[in-house]
Amino acid sequence: MSHAFRELLRKVGSGTHTSEPLTREEAAAATRMMLLQEATPAQIGAFMIAHRIRRPTGTELAGMLDAYETLGPRLQSIAAAHPVTVLSVPYDGRSRTAPLSPLLALLLATANCPVVSHGGDRMPTKEGEPLIDYWRGLGIDWSQLSLAQVQHVLESTGIGFLYLPSHFPLAHGLVPYREQIGKRPPLATMELLWSPYAGETHLVSGFVHPPTELMFQEAIALRGITHFTSVKGLEGSCDLPRERTAIIGLGAPTIGFERLTLHPRDYGFEGKNVALEATPTFVEAMLTVLAGQPSELMQSTLWNGGFYLWRCGSCRSLEAGIQEAKRLLTEGLVLQKLRDLQQAATPLQLAH
Structure with missing residues (x-):
């Protein structure tokens, strides 16, 4: 048993009226002890559920991110025309x-806006299909690449993906607790702010509830992050909806924080969000989009792609971004980016 961890557990788990938030340093220490399994399983599970009940603060999220930065993997800075966009879902x-992240990554990278994402296998509590499986369907198995090989692929194609089980096994070791406590722990919130990239980044984080975005703002301010986008996206992702107004937060050194609301009907994209399908079916639908063929998934991709091309600095306006996304897709340039990615990754996968 860790006596040091027990004191931190007492602080967050002493009840509605007597519990206290951790300092940034204490949150970092607690996260390190959990990642390193210095705390016992009973202590880790108790901490996760107590911390969820009390809800984390932005200061605590900043401390947790400090621990991830200390113990986690980091892709090194690459030469790029735009900061690397970290899509956190x-x-x-x-x-x-349906998730749009793989299509958005390919589209942005085609426009010289590099993208890094991260995730693991099927995971509690939702147990949804992980992004790694969609990438496998597209011929890219990130789980077969070492961190150094992911770095090489990022440098050569502008796309990288960190796979928790092999690239951050310490974090993967905490996944079973999610199933055992039956709830998302605050770690699941913190992961939406984690950037496993050492260079200049544009952090994009999805959220569902407004208080979560307020925690985001506090945590990233403490961490010195000034270039970020927060999206009240589909199921907490970075994907802009088509059935309702998109609520977005914009952060940049020159503007501070600004609120942006986008009405899809004003741009001709109002409609139903594309429903989730079985992975093989959805992979086929993605390939149809990459072939430039019209579909509801193409409409969602253009709506999102146009926004992100503008937001990442590739286009001067949202309208120009939408037109550029359409051009890149219909002219086969995004499909060529997928082929370039396959060409870069496949020999590394086979050599694994």
Whole structure:
């Protein structure tokens, strides 16, 4: 048993009226002890559920991120025309709507806006299909690449993906607790702010509830992050919805924080969000989009791709971003990016 961890557990788990938030240093220490398994399983499970009940603060999230930075993997800085966009989505996947992250990564990288994502296998509590499986369907198995090989692929194609079980096994070691406590722990919130990239980044985080975005703002301010985007996206992801107004937070050194609301009907994209399908079926639908063929998934990709091309600095306006996304897809340039990615990754996969 860790006596040091027990004191931190007492602080967060002493009840509604007497519990106290951890300092940034204490949150970092608690996270390190959990990652290193210095705390016992009973202590880790108790901490996770007590911390969830009390809810984390932005200061605590900053401390947890400090621990991830200390113990976790880091992709090194690459030469790029734009900062690397880190697309952070819930690790436990989706249950209702189709994920756009792989298509957005390919589209942005085609426009010289590099993208890094991270995640693991099927994970509690939602147990949705993980992004790694969609990438496998597209011919890229990130789980077969070492961190150094992911670095090489990022440098050569502008796309990288960190796979928890092999690239951050310490964090993967905490996944069973999610199933055992039956709830997302605050770690699941913190992961939406984690950037496993050492260079200049544009952090994009999805959220569901407004208080979560407020925690995001506090944590990233403490961490010195000034270039970020927060999206009230589909199922907590970075994907802009088509059935409702998109609520977005914009952060940049020159503007501070600004609120942006986008109405899809104003741009001709109002409609139903694409429903989640079995992975093989959805992979085929993604390939149809990459072939430039019209579909509801293409409409969702253009709506999202146009926004992110503008937000990442590739286009001067949202309207120009939408037109550029359409051009890149219909002219086969995004499909060529997938082929370039396959060409870069396949020999590394086979050599694993």
